[in-house]
Amino acid sequence: MESSACPFCHLTFPSLELQRHANSHFEDEDEEAKDLKLANQIASSSGSVDVDSVSPLIASQTRSNFYHVKDGLISLLKNCLELETQHNSSVTILSGYVDHFQCLPSVDVGWGCGWRNIQMLSSHLLAHRQEARQVLFGGSGFVPDIAFLQRWLEIAWERGFDPPGAQHFKCKIYGSNHKIGTTECAALFRSFGLRARVVDFGPKESQPFYLSVPGSTLGQTVMKRSIIQVSGPMDRYVHHQQGSMKPRHSFDSLGYGRSGNFTGKSGGPQILVDWVWNYFSDKGLTISGSNRVVVSDRAPLYFQHDGHSRTIVGIQVKHQQNGIHQFNLLIMDPSDGTIALERSLKKNVGWQKLIKRGVHTLKMPQYQLCYIDPGIASGVELQQLKTINSIFIEL
Known part of the structure; x- marks a missing residue:
């Protein structure tokens, strides 16, 4: 032709x-x-x-291809969880709308999970936060594909966000199959003025080390970064003097009795789960009667451990007969197929194995979370966001 x-x-x-x-x-x-x-x-x-490097990117970026679930996976998940409450005394808090982005064969299987989780978080922010929609990806209003996310990250580095990360990748990631971690997620969102925060969970001896460089572990080459105390909505949950977290289960408002009745394990991975519960229940949600599955205004969480990352979209607690409260993280994994997730939720069969993760499954020694506070930073605050610090919580 x-x-x-x-x-x-x-x-x-x-x-x-x-x-x-x-x-x-x-x-x-x-x-x-x-x-x-x-x-x-x-x-x-x-x-x-350079303005000339940003304008063509805004104009040329393409929407990421993904399988769109009619009415959304969170809505389907909420329906299944509500059916569960007919047979147990559980309470669940969910984030709002989230699109699931899966790693695709011959495209990004084996390395793309971090990018896919950024896409999931972006889908929520675009749907629920008008201020984020106006600034994310040049105000495009859609989630770009991985190649353009890579270019946006390079621009974040060019603008001075996360210098250690920029140095690690030599300021080049576009067109590569490099794995990324929590700080790359934070740097990308921060470059648009979003208040992305990082929380480290691990043994006390890991506190001085930079954990999010893909593949880095204690005893190998690691990158140090400072640990600061972040002032924000989650600050009240962190015991700064010892770097640990005090559980604060809002069982009074949930009809589960007083928080002092909590009899689960208080150390190890339970600390991380406590933090997630506190995050989603921060507004003091009131749940009563048959309405025991609620949607909060909290964004999903980027959830990283060595070798893989996922997205936490909510948390469930069950009040067992022995008085113990059993928690399940509700997770969307980019390794799972979206169609399989949709099918299992619509049929109410097998979705628990795909989405629920109990405390006993958290066997890694170190974890990281990234959460995004409301609002858009500017001026001095935006300059401060260029340095990726974290809150450290001892497991």
């Missing part, structure tokens, strides 16, 4: 498509002006990134 070059962008197209493509340059003039305005806003917010 005969091809010709576009006189405007010089890209080559089949002759039958060339006229339509060339006309699109005139149709998109308003969009280009909007893109240029957004590019200037991004470039001027901090750092010395």
